[in-house]
Amino acid sequence: MKITYYHSPNEITRSKSDPRLYLVTETVDIAQLCQEVEQPFYGAIVPHIIANNQLYHEGILEIRFDERDHVNFYLLDMKRPPEVSLRANTTLMMFSDLFNSSFEPFLEQFGTLLTTQTLFGSGVGGKSLTPMPSIFDQEQSYQCHSLIVEIEAPIHVGVKHGWxxxxxxxxxxxxxxxxxxxxxxxxxxxxxxxxxxxxxxxxxxxxxxxxxxxxxxxxxxxxxxxxxxxxxxxxxxxxxxxxxxxxxxxxxxxxxxxGDHAGLIEAAVDNARLTLTPHPNHIHLLFDCISRVLYMGDDFIQEIEAIAAETSGMQPIFGITSIGEITNEGFNSIKVFNKTNLLGSIDNAPVDD
Known part of the structure; x- marks a missing residue:
């Protein structure tokens, strides 16, 4: 797995082989993205991008998967019961349209499919927090859908908020x-x-x-x-x-x-200490609620920097601002949070043949 930030689609390196996930702000021209990327891909619209310990109001986060990730993409219509066959002990990244009445019944049904999988997810959409088609592939955009990205690598998940x-x-x-x-x-x-x-x-x-x-x-x-x-x-x-x-x-x-700014940042640091592994082979993902950005304003970058400091500079922080944070880690069912800091540390070490 490799993560790269781009300001615009024309900066993307072409490749016909690697499966890709694109997390983009609503300012990105998805039609141009389709022209630049030659192979099939999936994506979601998000409020902000977090890359290299910085917050970006515009841009693209590209996640390229390789053969050791054994990636599967599942594009699910939330108006229908989820029908997927999930592998045991995998990591599931979920990107869901929360602004519809089908989301919570779907999530409850999806939860019955989970056994040994770890879910790390986010509600998606634009900064306006209004309903919109927020999931896409190279063919079209989708509303009332969830995108599930299943990978082999294990993930360690932490949840804290400071309120x-x-x-x-x-x-x-x-x-x-x-x-x-x-x-x-x-x-x-x-x-x-x-x-x-x-x-x-x-x-x-x-x-x-x-x-x-x-x-x-x-x-x-x-x-x-x-x-x-x-x-x-x-x-x-x-x-x-x-x-x-x-x-x-x-x-x-x-x-x-x-809450106050200092308390929220302190909780994020505690979460990082408990969750992140300071090792060059680990990828650190942050799904941080957009409402924390709106509340903290310019101080929000201090939260990202404080989290990054706990990695000893081994790996930068990548992620998105989220519209609801989703996980089953530490709970007996899937939980949806707001105003919360969701961290994941993925073991991206090479596997010996």
Whole structure:
């Protein structure tokens, strides 16, 4: 496996043999990409590219696979039950369109297929966080699809976020899909606004919602790892409900969380220490939530640099900003996070014949 960053498609080195995955920002001309790449490929649109310990607002991340990766690509329509035959003990990279009602039922069904595989995935799409065809191949683009990339190499996965409880517990007394209607039998937005006002002096309205809410996500306590699974609020609805990036089930117990830049960076460093292997044969992948970028602004590069420092300069950090972070590592089912730092260290060592 080899990873390379390109600013534009015309910089790509042509080759007819290597299977490839392209992670691109929405500024990239996919038609031009198809002209430059001669062999079949798969790809996904992402908000940002992370390459060589830097954050890029535009560009292409090319992942070339070789014969020792034994790569398989599965392009799956999420409106249908997943039908794939997965090899045991493989690494599965998943890139999914989260902005549709089929995603969570699909994910639950896909989870039943997993036995000894490790999943390392991301929600994909553009910076606008709106529905769009975000998976593509050399023929066309696809909406409501997931792309699974299966490789032989093992991966070590770590998940941390740095958000701490501000208030709770609260019970989700009414919800449907990714909308919370009631918390403790009261309109969800009213409860959320009151907590922020009373405990942190923040006045939140529909007009300033994004600017304020990016610092106050929700957290679901995971008893498997004693870590909160973070959920991002997007906006209030006309019914005083809260539209979320990912769903929260009725009767779930949640907390309103708070964080600061230093705490988020510290959590990322802890994750790197536990997850990354400082060895030249390891590839280090980072899927870091776009909402961390939006919250931290210019300080986000400090998070990437702090993670890279834990590798002793052996290998640079590559990856993307994500719209939901997906893994089954450390859990008894597939989990979807928001505002979270997902790290993977892939053993890319040559295999002796």
């Amino acid at each position: 701490k409880p501000l208030y709770g517990p609260l019970v989700v007394t009414k919800s449907k899909d990714n909308i919370i209607y009631e918390l403790n039998n009261e309109p969800a937005f009213e409860v959320y606004a009151k907590v922020l006002r009373d405990l942190d002096g923040q006045e939140i309205t529909s007009e300033n919602f994004f600017d304020v809410a990016k610092a106050y996500p929700f957290g679901i306590l995971s008893y498997t790892q004693n870590e909160f699974i973070v959920r991002d609020p997007l906006q209030p609805t006309d019914e005083q409900a809260l539209l979320m990036v990912s769903s929260i089930a009725t009767n779930e117990t949640v907390y309103i969380m708070k």
